[in-house]
Amino acid sequence: xxxxxxxxxxxxxxxxxxxxLRRSGFDIxxxxxxxxxxxxxxxxxxxxxxxxxxxxxxERLHGPTLAHELTTxxxxxxxxxEFIRNLHNELHRIEPPxxxxxxxxxVDLTGGATGHAVLHLDLHPENILLTDHGPQVIDxxxxxxxxxxxxxxxxxxxxxxxxxxxxxxxxxxDFDRLLELLGNGPSRHALAAAxxxxxxxGNLDAAxxxxxxxxxxxxxxxxxx
Numbered sequence: 001x002x003x004x005x006x007x008x009x010x011x012x013x014x015x016x017x018x019x020x021l022r023r024s025g026f027d028i029x030x031x032x033x034x035x036x037x038x039x040x041x042x043x044x045x046x047x048x049x050x051x052x053x054x055x056x057x058x059e060r061l062h063g064p065t066l067a068h069e070l071t072t073x074x075x076x077x078x079x080x081x082e083f084i085r086n087l088h089n090e091l092h093r094i095e096p097p098x099x100x101x102x103x104x105x106x107v108d109l110t111g112g113a114t115g116h117a118v119l120h121l122d123l124h125p126e127n128i129l130l131t132d133h134g135p136q137v138i139d140x141x142x143x144x145x146x147x148x149x150x151x152x153x154x155x156x157x158x159x160x161x162x163x164x165x166x167x168x169x170x171x172x173x174d175f176d177r178l179l180e181l182l183g184n185g186p187s188r189h190a191l192a193a194a195x196x197x198x199x200x201x202g203n204l205d206a207a208x209x210x211x212x213x214x215x216x217x218x219x220x221x222x223x224x225x
Contacts, residue, residue: 008203009141019049020060024141031140032056034100038118041094044087044136061136067125070174077174081181083128083135088152091137092117096145105200109146111189119144119151121197124158149187153194156183160215161198161208179215191216 001013001021009025022028032051035058039045046059066083069075075083096118102110109119120127121142129136159182164175198204198212 014060015057016060018060019057022056022058024054026054026141028054028056028141030099031143034097034118034143035140037097038091038094043091043094044134045140046136046138061129061131061138063129063131063136065126066128066130066135069130070125070178071171077178077181080125081178084123084125084155084182087128087135087137088120088123088148088155091120091123092148092151094118100143100145102145104142104144105197107193107196107200109144109150109193109197111147111150111193113147113149116145117148117151119146119148119154121151121154122158123151123155147190147193149190150193150197152183153187153190154197157191157194157198157212157216161204161212163207163211183219191219 001015003011004014004020005012011023013021013023015021028051032048035045035048039047046061049057049059051057066075066080070077070080094117096116100118102108102116104121110116120137120140121144122139123137127137127139129138156179159175159179162175164172167175195212195216199209
């Protein structure tokens with residue numbers, strides 16, 4: 001099988017033009033269950049054909065990631081932010097299933113919200129594929145239920161940890177603009193939860209966390225949604 005992509009805990013292989021196999025280092029029962037739940041409610045996720053233990057066979061999506069289109073200049077920061085905001089808003093209108101956890105990595109995700117939503121908690125351009133049928137969201141490993149503002153804050157926090165210094169000037173300017181469009185900083189309670197969630201990710205290094213904390217400290221306004 002052809003290796004299409006690999007990450008810290010998963011690898012994706014092509015089976016044929018319509019099917020991929022994802023192998024993970026963890027049990028995927030709840031992830032598969034949620035993907036099917038969301039797809040039934042019209043949210044753009046790939047169809048899961050079969051799953052067993054740590055493997056799932058699912059729909060093969062054809063198209064570039066939003067990250068690729070952003071870095072090549074085919075999508076600008078304003079359009080990128082719009083894609084992300086729209087996907088958040090659409091997701092957060094879906095009532096979460098009763099079995100979906102409201103804690104992740106030891107962090108309470110309920111915040112101050114009276115109603116809870118499905119949270120992706122890793123919704124960034126690498127996890128958005130632009131297909132002929134519109135954007136599709138992948139990698140639901142971190143998903144939970146809780147305050148939708150925390151989900152937005154986690155997206156901002158992911159960007160805030162990125163080192164933009166190696167980027168070419170034009171791309172660095174786009175990055176700064178994207179950070180601004182995605183928020184100018186989450187509200188205090190959401191930001192605190194997002195930072196705690198990112199700090200609990202053992203894959204992040206100290207430099208990334210320091211960048212996140214520095215940008216969060218410089219933030220005084222609330223994010224757009």
